[in-house]
Amino acid sequence: MPERIVKPRLGVWKFASCDGCQLSLLDCETQLLTLSETIDIAYFPEAASRAPRGHYDLSLVEGSITTPADEARIQTVRRRSKYLVTIGACATAGGIQALRNFADIRAFSAAVYARPAYIRTLATSSPIAAHVPVDFQLHGCPVNKHQLLEVISAFLAGRRPGIATHSLCMECKSRGHPCVLVAHGTACLGPVTQAGCGAICPGCNRGCYGCFGPQDSPNTPALSEALTALGLSRAQLQRLYRTFNADAAAFRSESERHGD
Amino acid sequence: MPMPPRFAVKVSVMATKTIRVEALTRVEGEGAVRLTLRDGRITRAQLRIFEPPRFFEALLRGRSFTEAPDITARICGICPVAYQMSAVHAMENALGLEVSGPVRDLRRLLYCGEWIESHALHITLLHAPDFLGYASGIEMAREHGDAVRRGLALKQTGNALIALLGGREVHPVTVRVGGFHRLPSKAELLALTDRLEQAREAALDTVHWTAGFEFPACDRDYTFLALQHPTEYPFNEGRIVSNRGLDIAPAEFEAHVEEHQVKHSTALHAQLRAAGAYLTGPLARYNLNFERLAPIARQAALEAGLTHRCTNPFRSIVVRAVEVLHACDEALRIIQRYEQPEDADIEIAPRAAMAIAATEAPRGLLYHRYRLAADGTITEARIVPPTSQNQAAIEEDLQCFATEYLTQPDARLRERCEQLVRNHDPCISCATHFLQLEVAGR
Helix, strand or coil, X not given: CCCCCCCCEEEEEECECCCHHHHHHHCCCHHHHHHHHHCEEEECCCXXXXXXXXCEEEEEEECEECCHHHHHHHHHHHHHEEEEXXXXXHHHHCCHHHHHHHCCHHHHHHXXXXXXXXXXXXXXXXXXXXXXXXCEEECCCCCCHHHHHHHHHHHHHCCCCCCCCCEHHHHHHHCCXXXXXXXXXXXXXHHHEECCCCCXXXXXXXCXXXXXXXXXXXXXXXXXXXXXXXXXXXXXXXXXXXXXCCCCHHHHHHHHCCCC | CCCCCCEEEEEEECCEEEEEECCCCCCECCEEEEEEEECCEEEEEEEEECCCCCCHHHHCCCXXXXXXXXXXXXXXXXXXXXXXXXXHHHHHHHCCCCCCHHHHHHHHHHHHHHHHHHHHHHHHHHHHHHHHCCCEHHHHCCCCHHHHHHHHHHHHHHHHHHHHHHCCCCCCCCEECCEECCCCCHHHHHXXXXXXXXXXXXXXXXXHHHHCCCCCCCCCCCCEEEEECCCCCCCCCCXXXXXXXXXXXXXXXXXXXXXXXXXXXXXXXXXXXXXXXXXXXXHHHHHHHXXXXXXXXXXXXXXXXXXXXXXXXXXXXXXXXXXXXXXXXXXXXXXXXCCCCCCCECCCCCCCEEEEEEEEECCEEEEEEEEECCCCEEEEEEEECHHHHHHHHHHHHHHHHHHXXXXXXXXXXXXXXXXXHHCCCCEHHHHCCCCCCCEECX
8 A cells, every 4th residue: 555645735824915925936837736746735815715724834924914913813824834934025024015114104194094994004014023933034025936946845855945145246246247336336235135036137237126135244334335425315325225125124224324 | 813714604683694705715815705685685795805005105105206116016916017017107108208119019018928927827727717616726737737737838928028028027127217227139039939929829729718618698787997099909008998988098087087985995996987886907908999909819709709899707717818819919029020229218307297197907907196296206196906996896796696696505605706706807915005094003
């Protein structure tokens, strides 16, 4: 009798987000079918009509925590998961919606919304790790699908994911792109940003805008000095650090040094 | 805390019953359906959207006009190109710049890629399982492997187009106000020709495959709203027209469409002041622009049993396949005539202005309006995504059709309700940034 193989169970959970990171999983296309042969995609509401039940060997969490209901839901997801991996800038750093963390939420809302509330929203957008222990954080807005497959494979094999945490410059150099900052005088966050996207912006003659968040040892003051020398104003510098990973520690503290 | 049950039937009084689909699956984002029944009749049908708000209109204030394409792309990971296109066209309209020639073509090509990947995803992984009786496209693959692989290959080709032009599939990085950061060479585009020709074949097969599904016989007297261009099937340009005689410039949109808040949804409902609920998206585009489809797409539609009009929402899956076929054919035509221009973009000087544009996202009309200060800072933003516009029509569908299913067991009824919603491929992430706000936890 052949031994019955129990496939590891994968769950994909969504919080406040654009769906782009879990879409990266669907973008694995034919690899997704191969993956489904080795693991049980047990909960993936965007792709399948099945209710959540039982425990998950690996949970991929997309999105940030912005509502009281989601504060409670992430606790349940954690309890049901052996490993919990955040995928993308929202789950890892709060996402673009964390710009509210720098504003007075009441003024922020009064500026846009006139009528009383029907729903409840928190004053901040926070990363998953602010609420529960997280086993691994995959950067990117959106995540890189090859890195996503690597993380899934690593956790299922019980090994450490091979994800580099050094700066984008390493990746940019290895691809042979001319340095847009040095050669063209283009503002670029590459030196302080984690690699992983494939250095696509410098490859398209544009500066990195930091969508993979801070690298492991970012020297943001030195970069800001170089960008100031290029002619960026304090307001421009602040905006540059405050996009999709605005509330990641290194970008937040640097952005607070600038502005009007 | 226990997980909320996905299905719960609440019986409040003998004659009144509420049927809920607590978490819609195979849609983009978080939503639910609630039907209220009294004496065996549906008295209320609600598409409930509880996706958390992310306040894009607020966070865009104070940003530069050049940042709008990248920031608004993050509203939706499924249709980021649509947001980038509406944003750049709004800014260019405001600042008196008309992008023409090859750069205009490349924007259409990028949009072709998004229509192909988004529609192929919906047809294959989200919608077809309803007709063939599976919980997911992945489960469906066991018995319909060829069809699923064909759909995934189509999606891959759409993604390849976006990745080539935009650097990556989700949140591409090359679109900018005034043009692109980088233009592809003719050779790079030609390298996709074989794949696109195969995709065109696959799209044709998909039209025939979906046309063979069983469709409930039901037609709705929709008010359709879509862009209309004099000669092209619409992507980025045109007037906003309806089948009830509306014919306006995008700048007049807010004079004709009003949004109102409903308690059960975190997205505003948009309605025509004159005609009430309306539908935007593939069915609307098809009905208003059939003659502008590529000949191969028109012919395939007719062979598939469609006419120039289609008012059965279940057949939207066939119309989506026809649009994929059109997009593949259009992409091939654009690639054939492309000559790489010298300049990737035109420098653009800001000024105080109102920036307005509407383009055709895969799911329908996507309207952007920004107020710009003299230095190009955004001081006000308004975004009306297609799903906000379609909510009222989806609820009318539920009200119309669900009555016929009331004799069926609750589980089957819920499946039917989900299918009614999926007919319109709602993108709930898109729809919710108009939320009313209550500050809790402080």
